[in-house]
Amino acid sequence: MARQLYKTLSPKNYSALSYLKNVWQSRILIFTFAKRDLQIQYAQTYLGVLWAIIQPLTGLLIFSFFFQRLMPLQLGVPYPVFVFTGMMGWFYFTQLVGQAGTSLMNNQNLIKKIHFPRLVLPLSKMIVGLVEFCISLSLLLILMFVTGCPFSLKILLLPLVVIANVVTGLSIGIWLCALTIRFRDFHHLIPYLVGFGIWLTPVFYPITIIPAQLNWVYYLHPVANVISLYRWIFIGWPVDLGQVAVSFSISLVLFITGLLFFIRNEKHIADY
Amino acid sequence: MNETVLEVKNISKSFRINESRKDSLKETIAGLFSSATAATTQFYALKNISFELKQGEVLGIIGKNGAGKSTLLKILSGIITPDEGEINFYCRSASVLEIGAGFHPELSGRENIYLAAQLYGLSKAETTKKYQSIVDFSGIEKFINEPVKNYSAGMYLRLAFAVVSHIDADILIFDEVLSVGDNEFQLQCQQHIQSLTQSGKAIIIVTHNMRDALQYCSRIMKLDSGNTEDLGEPQEVINKYIKHSVDLSARKTNAVYNFVQWGDKGAQKNFRVVSSRITKAEGAGGINLNEAFNIVTEVEMLTPDDIGCVYHVLDSTGSPVFTSFSQEDRANRTLRSGTLEFTCHFPANLFNQGLFKLSLFITDRENEIYHLGEAFYFEISLPEENTDDNFFYKKYPGPLRPKLNWKIEAL
Numbered sequence: 001m002a003r004q005l006y007k008t009l010s011p012k013n014y015s016a017l018s019y020l021k022n023v024w025q026s027r028i029l030i031f032t033f034a035k036r037d038l039q040i041q042y043a044q045t046y047l048g049v050l051w052a053i054i055q056p057l058t059g060l061l062i063f064s065f066f067f068q069r070l071m072p073l074q075l076g077v078p079y080p081v082f083v084f085t086g087m088m089g090w091f092y093f094t095q096l097v098g099q100a101g102t103s104l105m106n107n108q109n110l111i112k113k114i115h116f117p118r119l120v121l122p123l124s125k126m127i128v129g130l131v132e133f134c135i136s137l138s139l140l141l142i143l144m145f146v147t148g149c150p151f152s153l154k155i156l157l158l159p160l161v162v163i164a165n166v167v168t169g170l171s172i173g174i175w176l177c178a179l180t181i182r183f184r185d186f187h188h189l190i191p192y193l194v195g196f197g198i199w200l201t202p203v204f205y206p207i208t209i210i211p212a213q214l215n216w217v218y219y220l221h222p223v224a225n226v227i228s229l230y231r232w233i234f235i236g237w238p239v240d241l242g243q244v245a246v247s248f249s250i251s252l253v254l255f256i257t258g259l260l261f262f263i264r265n266e267k268h269i270a271d272y
Numbered sequence: 273m274n275e276t277v278l279e280v281k282n283i284s285k286s287f288r289i290n291e292s293r294k295d296s297l298k299e300t301i302a303g304l305f306s307s308a309t310a311a312t313t314q315f316y317a318l319k320n321i322s323f324e325l326k327q328g329e330v331l332g333i334i335g336k337n338g339a340g341k342s343t344l345l346k347i348l349s350g351i352i353t354p355d356e357g358e359i360n361f362y363c364r365s366a367s368v369l370e371i372g373a374g375f376h377p378e379l380s381g382r383e384n385i386y387l388a389a390q391l392y393g394l395s396k397a398e399t400t401k402k403y404q405s406i407v408d409f410s411g412i413e414k415f416i417n418e419p420v421k422n423y424s425a426g427m428y429l430r431l432a433f434a435v436v437s438h439i440d441a442d443i444l445i446f447d448e449v450l451s452v453g454d455n456e457f458q459l460q461c462q463q464h465i466q467s468l469t470q471s472g473k474a475i476i477i478v479t480h481n482m483r484d485a486l487q488y489c490s491r492i493m494k495l496d497s498g499n500t501e502d503l504g505e506p507q508e509v510i511n512k513y514i515k516h517s518v519d520l521s522a523r524k525t526n527a528v529y530n531f532v533q534w535g536d537k538g539a540q541k542n543f544r545v546v547s548s549r550i551t552k553a554e555g556a557g558g559i560n561l562n563e564a565f566n567i568v569t570e571v572e573m574l575t576p577d578d579i580g581c582v583y584h585v586l587d588s589t590g591s592p593v594f595t596s597f598s599q600e601d602r603a604n605r606t607l608r609s610g611t612l613e614f615t616c617h618f619p620a621n622l623f624n625q626g627l628f629k630l631s632l633f634i635t636d637r638e639n640e641i642y643h644l645g646e647a648f649y650f651e652i653s654l655p656e657e658n659t660d661d662n663f664f665y666k667k668y669p670g671p672l673r674p675k676l677n678w679k680i681e682a683l
Contacts, residue, residue: 009350009359032390036376036383043378043419113373114391115350267353270346271287 019263022117029120034127052135063204077235078147084140085230086203093223094194095129096169101176101190122177126166154233161229168222171255178262222251277474278325283357285318317343319498330475332489339495341478345447366441371449372432377421388435402438410434429453437464446477482589511627546570560655564620573609581614584631587671623652624673
């Protein structure tokens with residue numbers, strides 16, 4: 001029997017590529033963790049998965065009630081449909097930021113006892129978020145059908161928009177995740193990002209009410225552009241694809257550098 | 273059977289002890305603008321650890337708390353990365369640093385089996401195949417759909433261990449898993465480890481229990497402040513570990529141990545134990561297992577009294593071997609005052625080789641009125657002439673090795 005080296009542990013840095021190969025081999029864990037999270041979320045609740053429907057619905061009701069009265073807007077579509085197209089993308093984004101960003105901190109016990117590529121923890125959140133996204137999506141489709149909104153073929157681009165949404169969320173989520181290893185300060189930053197972010201994002205107001213001189217902010221705002229994409233494919237609002245491309249490129253760069261930063265710091269995760 | 277499955281080469285790991293912690297962002301930013309370097313001390317948790325593990329071997333790791341045992345295991349498991357050195361695995365390994373790691377209290381037994389099994393590297397198909405066997409092994413089929421937070425501690429352990437025992441790996445690394453649970457559970461663990469070694473798996477196990485170490489391990493590594501203090505045959509390492517704190521002259525006969533302490537039961541302070549010594553019928557030096565010897569204790573009595581002497585013999589792990597009482601005949605005899613000698617004769621071929629501890633009591637038949645918990649140690653060795661002898665089992669297990677009468681008859 002020829003002795004074959006199975007694996008080596010040493011202080012040398014892994015190449016990012018071999019690390020990602022490792023993650024790919026452990027991809028089942030992404031689903032395992034996602035499944036665990038979803039099971040925990042609805043364990044011992046009477047309504048179970050219904051909560052995933054109740055939450056977006058209450059949000060929808062509150063926003064519709066207040067904004068339709070406070071800020072009568074000429075949207076051309078029923079306000080609930082409009083809000084829903086914004087809320088879906090925003091909630092998926094905040095899930096990725098909030099849950100992926102805290103995934104290492106919240107699983108410290110596991111991290112110190114069992115070895116697996118740590119990147120699967122933040123990555124698993126994209127499945128968790130996707131499940132809730134799909135529930136919101138079906139609500140939106142029902143709402144559009146009921147209110148008689150026209151469907152366009154652009155809806156077929158939805159998978160691409162979802163990918164853009166995931167990359168945008170993970171680009172920040174993975175950075176936060178890797179930074180919280182060393183600096184717990186970032187852990188405190190997350191609620192602010194999520195809580196205040198919604199006001200700075202065109203979720204329940206259209207981007208057109210922003211004064212022109214502030215447009216450059218929204219030009220760079222990654223989630224604003226993702227939401228424009230959703231509104232483009234669902235309610236046919238015009239979108240500046242060049243602007244989206246620029247903003248998505250920024251997210252992509254953040255995503256890749258975040259991955260590299262995470263991989264470089266991974267070996268220290270259990271040290272802190 | 274002698275295939276090397278794991279090579280550990282010069283592993284070191286240090287941690288920074290921050291006198292000014294740089295863990296917060298503020299201090300790192302502040303550090304960028306000041307030239308003063310933060311005062312940190314390097315603390316070596318492990319220093320130059322090297323060893324090899326062969327197929328079918330059980331390596332026990334012992335040492336005090338903080339000796340680096342857990343750090344070593346975490347490095348071997350890939351949880352933390354060493355600063356220096358290299359570890360080569362020649363087959364698949366799995367680590368169990370905590371029974372029940374990966375379990376989530378809110379999830380049911382069934383869900384936890386899948387979760388934990390996949391964390392230990394089993395695929396979903398493999399888990400499904402082994403699922404029934406895991407449930408049977410745990411013996412809690414009735415509660416398998418209950419969340420594990422409602423389990424009793426015993427049920428939880430059994431389920432967790434059932435998953436662990438179905439891990440498919442050729443090297444298994446355990447951190448003190450044998451010290452949890454009740455006797456039944458520990459027995460189950462023992463049996464499992466034995467069956468693992470029999471099937472040619474290699475095991476690394478951390479333990480605090482010397483008895484476990486002697487029982488399972490084929491080799492023992494003793495760590496002390498991050499260094500390998502000893503690595504070798506279990507009995508030898510453990511004896512050295514114990515002798516470390518024991519006067520080495522304990523091995524010789526005719527050495528006299530002076531105690532000079534007064535009995536401490538108030539009114540009964542009418543005697544003192546002066547000393548103990550080991551004497552041998554012939555010659556001096558160490559005691560071989562085929563030689564008889566005496567242990568003599570000298571007691572000084574101030575007033576006549578009825579007292580007895582008790583020898584309590586323990587093995588190197590601290591388990592009792594036997595107890596002997598000087599007035600075993602139950603006769604009442606008031607001993608005169610003056611100096612008395614209690615001599616106990618230990619016949620040849622009673623003890624097995626090894627290190628033994630003697631605990632000494634003086635009793636008035638009702639109470640123990642004087643107790644010397646660790647009077648001294650003595651060592652029994654294998655006779656020189658026997659070392660080349662090729663008789664069946666040069667080494668016998670257990671603390672005693674009596675020569676008993678056997679009869680072999682053809683019927």
